[in-house]
Amino acid sequence: MGAFFDQDLSPVLRMADNQDLEFLVNLLQKQLTSTLGAYEAYKKHHPNHRMYADAIAAELCEFGGNSFANLYRGQGPAYQSIVCDVAAKLKVPYNKKQSAEMIEDSILRVVLEKALERMSDEEKRELLKASGGTFHFSAKGAALTAAVIALFRAGGFKSYQITVILVSAIAKAILGHGLAFGTMATITYAASIMVGPVGWALTGIWTAVDIAGPAYRVTTPAVLYVAMLRKKIAFESGKGEKECIQSDDDLIFFRKNLVRTLDKYGIFVLDPFRPFVNRSYWEEIVRKLAKCDLTPDEQRLVAIIRKQLPPLPSQEDDRERESD
Template sequence: MNDLFSILNLADYRFIHGLIESPFNLTDDTRISTLVAAFEKEESPENRSALNTQLESSLRYLGSSDLAYTFRSITGSDPGVSFQEMIRDVASTINVDPPALGTAREMVEQLATDYATKQFADLSTEQQQQMLEDLGVDREKAASFLARSAGVFALPMLIEAFNFVIVQGLIKTIVFGTIAKIVGSQIAGRLFSFLVARMPWWVSWIGPAAWTLSIGWTTIDLQGPAKRKTVPIVLYLGLCSLRERHDLEAS
């Protein structure tokens, strides 16, 4: 998972830690908090490596049931599920096809884009029009695109019709709306402030007004505390991968 964690910055770590935090976890939240603080003080390879190791352990715990995790720990087996298995479980939970085999980055990016595209397709034409206009698309251009698409959407088609910045904004709006619905607006607002403070260029224009509206369009309904963590974390990691890809293409 080094390819995925290597693109995370301090705000990302804080955001993910905020999603993981729980008094009921067997995973060591305090340890993550300590490691994040150490990384904030000095962004050294050693501090990043220690933080990534603990983060991976925590994610693999969250992808397991407490009973199975405890049993595997007692028997000396590797206690957590693989990250690939967790991604497939998240895909099943949010009703999208599991990503094809690839790197962790490729899988979470595909999952996030497939989920956002599906959610957008499930909106009414009026809601789709509103979202595109909110993202800065001209009204006539948005209406013309929606008429041509006839309800069939794919990422390449969206990028061709608009540009990657607009499409990334659409994906971010839907994903942040989903995260806010899962964790609650109050927690989402607090976590979102980490991102605004550190990366205003990435998220300031996808603020609470946008993703709060998206909450009402999000139909996902999760059962169980673990999925209320794994789903937003995996989707957020997909956003991080998209952000990095866009930065590389723009440079």
């Protein structure tokens, strides 16, 4: 069986790592009608999921189409069509001319709104805290809901954190366990709320978005998961690195992650909270970390540090100083 390339789906899956793709593979193979195992790439490379990312894309799209139509086309419908179909079933406002990414975001927002309807004020506050949001201590009800939605719609790393928490809840409801998380403190702290009351409330949201029929039990969580992967890849590719530190709350999360990483590798520094303008100080920390066998999340931590450092003085600046 041959795989195919979908412009809105295949690039995302090709850029994902094996851990990222594990959920989709498990989701597809839970279905009695799954044919993923029949692909030559799967037979040759499983469990190295990255080597058959196109087969995963093809199988996912097969579930989004009618069997007879798939047979006529020779493959499933385009991913964009599946995203629109899921949006329509969930009563999410969308325009077919919008990109798949924009419609995915709309779907995530509606699912988040449904989740918030089921949560108490205290659970909403905990979700905001886990996502790095701020709120007035007296805020409650609709004000807290609006704060979470505003944080999600603002984009950036905080929006990604909310998405991770939301999709992990759905993964737990479907597979019996949440998503695997890296060591990045901002994510692991957010993920930690999944074991408490907030996690219980969020896990129950699947009953609010579950659609009758086996196809939608694949395409709905798959679209939500791909939306999360798209945000993750955008952050890792550099688009989100600068966004990671936009506020005091972001800085606090970053510092906690830094301290944890330095402790892990036995790296002693006098002041892990020194301002980034001290370029030589932070360059020394980066050099020490570069000698360690860092995880991908820890490598991104180093990349974030580098992004925050002030630029090196140019030769013209040096000449101007000498002339002074």
